[in-house]
Amino acid sequence: MKSVQQEIDERTNLTGSNKFELLLFTLGESANSDRSELFGINVFKIREIVAMPQITTVAGAPAHMLGVVNLRGQVISVIDLPAIVGCVPKTGLNIMLVTEFARSTQAFAVESVEDIVRLDWGQVLSAESSAAGGMVTSIARLDGNSDQSRLVQVLDVETILRNLMPSEGPDVNPDTIGEKIKLRPGTTLLAADDSVVARALIEQGLDAMGIPYIMTKTGKEAWDQLQSIAAAAEAEGKTIHDKISLVLTDLEMPEMDGFTLTRNIKQDPRFKTIPVIIHSSLTGTANEDHVKNVGADAYVAKFVAEELAATIRRVLSN
Structure with missing residues (x-):
């Protein structure tokens, strides 16, 4: 059995081979489908995965902001990810993904976490020229380049956060x-x-x-x-x-x-x-x-x- 440190070293060493690990999760049914599509986010962005705790609603919060949670002494905003992408969870918002990137910590509410898969970046194609452009930065092919490969939408978290919480002042002065x-x-x-x-x-x-x-x-x-x-x-x-x-x-x-x-x-x-x-x-x-x-x-x-x-x-x- 691998030690925790061995697993960490193995995961970080993926960056030397054009590979990465993708956390797969579901958000519920979309308006155009009666099935739950798979979404993904790079494991390096995930600080932890926890069962959905009690959320405190915040007066005047932006749309799709569920509120805040107190997680080990840190108050973190919780974002309703299914609502943002137009999905309706079949079993509720059960899991919270706590993410750290771009100098900020925030949590995304999702329906379920399915798996962690190891992929080559060559299995990931840009979604910008497709209808998925906008909140989805790329499409990952889980089973290689075959026509029957399962597809995962890799979310553009930067765009989602920018749309949800736009900067109050100019980005560039x-x-x-x-x-x-x-x-x-x-x-x-x-x-x-x-x-x-x-x-x-x-x-x-x-x-x-x-x-x-x-x-x-x-x-x-x-x-x-x-x-x-x-x-x-x-x-x-x-x-x-x-x-x-x-x-x-x-x-x-x-x-x-x-x-x-x-x-x-x-x-x-x-x-x-x-x-x-x-x-x-x-x-x-x-x-x-x-x-x-x-x-x-x-x-x-x-x-x-x-x-x-x-x-x-x-x-x-x-």
Whole structure:
């Protein structure tokens, strides 16, 4: 039998092989179906799973906010996830998923937890071009690429929280970011993030910093873009360093995650000296250790424009 530490080590080491673990859960029947579809969230975002405790309703709370719970001395907001995605639980809201990411702790009420599955990011496709775009960032194929594979909707928690609790002030304030950041003449920043909301925030921030950029939706798209730019540069008698000054990447992305993208860049003689900043909602010492192991030049948690700007300045100055 594996020890708890062995299981933790094995799980965190998945990041070195473009794999991850997905927690599967149900939210009830949707308006268009009489069956309970499977939804998923990265295990790294889950702090704990508990039976639904007594919830205290809060006066004036936003729609779909059930209230708060006192969990071991911490008061945590509980969000009605089935209501947000348009499902009706058949057996009630039985389970609470306590999540930690993007500098915040919150809980999501769900109907049931089904399983934890280990997948390759290659089994996950972007949902943005489908009707699932919006609250669903990607679709995971549990049984590989077969036509009969069970499908899981991977929720875009960043978008859900942003819609539920919009920022009271501007997300990006040019006055607090500081002076414009100048890249080498003729170069640009290559960015990758699968969340619609995250990309919009990053673009606002980079625009305020005065940084030209190319935005991609997955690690694979960024990797393909980098190779294409390198080939075009070579045809002009130049190198990739005449075109790209910096890579900014998320960690969780369909097809290829940010760990694999970073490792690919740092192991390729053409690209290895290009600075890479990992910009992620997945926080914690385990993830930050892996950032160092794959050779990233810096890590910054989402999303504070001032911190992102300061990190970019520091990495470029090095």
